[in-house]
Amino acid sequence: MSKRKISIEDIARKAGVSHSTVSRALRDSPLISAKVREEIKKLAQEMNYVPNAIAQSLQNQRTYTVGVIVTSIADPFFGELVEGIEQVARKAGLNVLLNASHGDFDQEIAAIENFHYRRVDGILVADSRIGKNHNKRLTQLTVPTVLINIDTEAHNETFHSVAIDDRLGGCVAVEHLLDLGHTRIGYIGVGDSSKADQQRLEGYHLALSQAKLSANQDWVAIPQRDSQTISDFDIGKQLLPQLVAAGVTGIFCYNDMVAVGALLACKELGISVPQDLSLVGFDNIALASYITPALTTVSQRMVEMGELAMTMLLDLFEEKAVDNILLSPFLVKRGSTTQVSKAKKISNYIEVKI
Amino acid sequence: MSKRKISIEDIARKAGVSHSTVSRALRDSPLISAKVREEIKKLAQEMNYVPNAIAQSLQNQRTYTVGVIVTSIADPFFGELVEGIEQVARKAGLNVLLNASHGDFDQEIAAIENFHYRRVDGILVADSRIGKNHNKRLTQLTVPTVLINIDTEAHNETFHSVAIDDRLGGCVAVEHLLDLGHTRIGYIGVGDSSKADQQRLEGYHLALSQAKLSANQDWVAIPQRDSQTISDFDIGKQLLPQLVAAGVTGIFCYNDMVAVGALLACKELGISVPQDLSLVGFDNIALASYITPALTTVSQRMVEMGELAMTMLLDLFEEKAVDNILLSPFLVKRGSTTQVSKAKKISNYIEVKI
DNA sequence: CTGTTAGCGCGTTCAC
DNA sequence: GTGAACGCGCTAACAG
Numbered sequence: 001m002s003k004r005k006i007s008i009e010d011i012a013r014k015a016g017v018s019h020s021t022v023s024r025a026l027r028d029s030p031l032i033s034a035k036v037r038e039e040i041k042k043l044a045q046e047m048n049y050v051p052n053a054i055a056q057s058l059q060n061q062r063t064y065t066v067g068v069i070v071t072s073i074a075d076p077f078f079g080e081l082v083e084g085i086e087q088v089a090r091k092a093g094l095n096v097l098l099n100a101s102h103g104d105f106d107q108e109i110a111a112i113e114n115f116h117y118r119r120v121d122g123i124l125v126a127d128s129r130i131g132k133n134h135n136k137r138l139t140q141l142t143v144p145t146v147l148i149n150i151d152t153e154a155h156n157e158t159f160h161s162v163a164i165d166d167r168l169g170g171c172v173a174v175e176h177l178l179d180l181g182h183t184r185i186g187y188i189g190v191g192d193s194s195k196a197d198q199q200r201l202e203g204y205h206l207a208l209s210q211a212k213l214s215a216n217q218d219w220v221a222i223p224q225r226d227s228q229t230i231s232d233f234d235i236g237k238q239l240l241p242q243l244v245a246a247g248v249t250g251i252f253c254y255n256d257m258v259a260v261g262a263l264l265a266c267k268e269l270g271i272s273v274p275q276d277l278s279l280v281g282f283d284n285i286a287l288a289s290y291i292t293p294a295l296t297t298v299s300q301r302m303v304e305m306g307e308l309a310m311t312m313l314l315d316l317f318e319e320k321a322v323d324n325i326l327l328s329p330f331l332v333k334r335g336s337t338t339q340v341s342k343a344k345k346i347s348n349y350i351e352v353k354i
Numbered sequence: 355m356s357k358r359k360i361s362i363e364d365i366a367r368k369a370g371v372s373h374s375t376v377s378r379a380l381r382d383s384p385l386i387s388a389k390v391r392e393e394i395k396k397l398a399q400e401m402n403y404v405p406n407a408i409a410q411s412l413q414n415q416r417t418y419t420v421g422v423i424v425t426s427i428a429d430p431f432f433g434e435l436v437e438g439i440e441q442v443a444r445k446a447g448l449n450v451l452l453n454a455s456h457g458d459f460d461q462e463i464a465a466i467e468n469f470h471y472r473r474v475d476g477i478l479v480a481d482s483r484i485g486k487n488h489n490k491r492l493t494q495l496t497v498p499t500v501l502i503n504i505d506t507e508a509h510n511e512t513f514h515s516v517a518i519d520d521r522l523g524g525c526v527a528v529e530h531l532l533d534l535g536h537t538r539i540g541y542i543g544v545g546d547s548s549k550a551d552q553q554r555l556e557g558y559h560l561a562l563s564q565a566k567l568s569a570n571q572d573w574v575a576i577p578q579r580d581s582q583t584i585s586d587f588d589i590g591k592q593l594l595p596q597l598v599a600a601g602v603t604g605i606f607c608y609n610d611m612v613a614v615g616a617l618l619a620c621k622e623l624g625i626s627v628p629q630d631l632s633l634v635g636f637d638n639i640a641l642a643s644y645i646t647p648a649l650t651t652v653s654q655r656m657v658e659m660g661e662l663a664m665t666m667l668l669d670l671f672e673e674k675a676v677d678n679i680l681l682s683p684f685l686v687k688r689g690s691t692t693q694v695s696k697a698k699k700i701s702n703y704i705e706v707k708i
Numbered sequence: 709c710t711g712t713t714a715g716c717g718c719g720t721t722c723a724c
Numbered sequence: 725g726t727g728a729a730c731g732c733g734c735t736a737a738c739a740g
Contacts, residue, residue, distance in 0.1 A: 017727085018726070018727045020720080020727065021725085023717095024719090024725095027719085032725070033725065050467070051471060051717090052717055052718070053472040053473065054411045055412055055716075055717035055732090057718095058716090059718050060719080072437060073433050073440060074430070075433070076428070079429070082427045082452070083426060086454055090454075095453070096453075097449055097450070098449075098451075100437065117407050119407060119408055142359075286641065287640065287641050287644060290614055290618075290641060290645065292621065292646070363734095371710075371711085372711045372712075373733090373734080374711070375709090375710060377734065377736090378735090405733090405734085406732090408732085409734040411716090411734095412716045412732090412734075413715085413735045413736085414734090
């Protein structure tokens with residue numbers, strides 16, 4: 001196996017033609033006679049010729065490569081997202097260059113500079129941790145860019161984006177509980193200052209007020225964030241008791257891990273789900289369907305978001321006009337929610353116990 | 355924002371020097387006087403100069419890019435793997451080009467050709483579904499390549515690899531049950547013809563024979579694969595009863611999803627884990643720690659495998675000699691296993707029930 | 709120390 | 725139809 005790769009010059013020499021003839025023949029130029037074209041193609045095949053994308057890129061000024069920035073690839077969410085991105089990218093003949101930011105803003109900037117350096121054709125940024133105050137610096141972008149699930153007030157002209165409608169998701173979750181007859185409904189948040197947390201809470205309030213129910217301060221539990229970072233699971237576990245004590249019969253949790261934590265707390269307190277308490281999560285992670293009882297939850301659509309974002313980028317390449325996308329999440333009904341009934345007795349139970 | 359990027363020629367013109375002086379200055383060549391070097395660097399800064407990696411690559415014959423092939427990025431396992439790869443790649447100044455094969459051999463070949471076309475410096479292949487009969491074609495590889503968790507008889511010279519020691523993993527799982535006093539131990543496999551399934555079963559037998567226990571045919575359950583593809587979860591759920599009927603007090607499951615399925619079957623049958631039956635999984639997926647009871651399992655080390663594979667590739671770049679790596683999995687003890695005791699009564703229980 | 713020149717491999721005028 | 729020549733942006737060998 002020869003060390004150096006075959007170039008069009010090599011095959012031109014062997015064919016007794018010039019390198020530009022070879023170039024044309026391989027690209028099916030109509031300027032070339034059918035005969036020599038086939039001849040050259042055959043020769044290229046035999047010589048194991050593999051065109052050099054680098055040289056082509058230098059000429060075309062296109063790399064057929066998109067840069068993707070995610071917080072962490074190990075996070076199954078971003079895994080699904082990248083899956084969607086990669087699929088439509090590959091179908092369009094593009095490749096994905098992957099960078100992880102680990103939620104660090106400096107690393108995100110470094111990743112963008114790296115992508116500029118490598119002359120990617122477009123950039124996709126999906127970094128839940130980057131707050132809105134940061135992304136101003138992204139303005140320096142000179143290549144088409146799509147933001148995924150990132151909050152920006154300047155969504156309008158400068159940025160293109162696709163995101164999940166968290167407010168609607170919160171609504172959907174709470175409406176489900178309302179439909180089941182619940183009126184005392186709580187929310188457990190995580191208290192990072194993310195768009196998601198805020199908007200899901202907004203959706204919660206919205207659904208309640210649409211049902212003419214007044215919100216009760218005690219039904220909303222959000223941890224203090226000055227202390228140690230705490231896992232979502234532990235948040236659910238620790239905050240559940242106070243909501244139960246406040247007499248709720250249903251709880252909408254910020255996400256599935258919070259709900260799972262809450263569920264475990266229920267088990268330890270002897271509260272049975274869903275008979276005594278209904279729980280709704282958010283995200284629809286794999287775990288949600290395997291736990292007992294299986295978790296009713298609002299489903300993210302990460303693969304789809306990836307596909308849409310990449311498709312949007314392709315449109316931008318062709319300079320089409322694109323509209324930002326706000327994806328509607330949908331409810332997945334499972335075993336952790338049911339009709340409210342004798343459930344109201346729980347609060348007494350707890351009060352006795354405390 | 356100017357459309358065309360700044361080149362070293364642009365800044366050379368402005369500085370009144372030649373482009374090669376600029377090139378040297380920016381690369382800290384000792385041939386350049388400190389004065390003009392600083393001057394040029396400042397100018398480059400002001401003009402927002404970003405070097406062109408494509409042009410550099412064409413010159414260096416290196417792209418500082420590695421190609422990574424995985425079955426599916428959405429699979430959390432591969433997510434962790436890529437996480438490990440990306441981290442050490444980035445530290446070494448390399449970028450990751452990602453391709454998914456979806457277990458399709460043709461797509462895998464296409465991915466490799468694509469990587470050749472793009473002149474990556476090295477390739478990492480992690481594709482559990484590709485059998486040993488296929489990878490002969492990988493021999494055409496002309497760039498340094500490391501195989502991850504792929505079975506090859508030709509591991510020796512041609513291929514470099516890092517893999518998990520499934521046989522040892524099986525041993526470790528069964529030895530744990532033996533240590534707890536179990537003597538009637540079962541295995542639930544999945545019956546794909548993968549290296550993993552075969553070797554974990556081998557480990558199971560090895561541990562039993564080392565303990566001077568004779569294996570019982572009825573204690574090993576492996577589904578027929580001619581029918582529909584069936585999820586690991588359902589395999590565990592469906593095969594559990596027959597093992598319990600055969601009187602086992604402990605079961606080593608091919609992986610965690612199988613174990614979770616088995617666990618659910620236990621719940622439905624009124625068998626309590628671990629009091630009546632001990633379960634050991636494999637993989638240590640996130641779910642394993644959240645389910646009740648938390649699952650004792652043999653842990654994969656995917657992030658580490660990614661790091662090691664990428665590090666090996668870096669060594670290959672420097673033409674160092676490298677040894678193939680066989681990673682030892684380790685046991686994570688949790689709630690689904692305990693001392694054998696009155697457990698033997700289960701078999702009777704089942705027999706009565708059937 | 710700095711400028712000139714020659715490629716890296718390919719696509720694309722512009723002549724013939 | 726085909727070849728010669730130029731340029732994409734950069735590094736390196738060779739002059740001075």
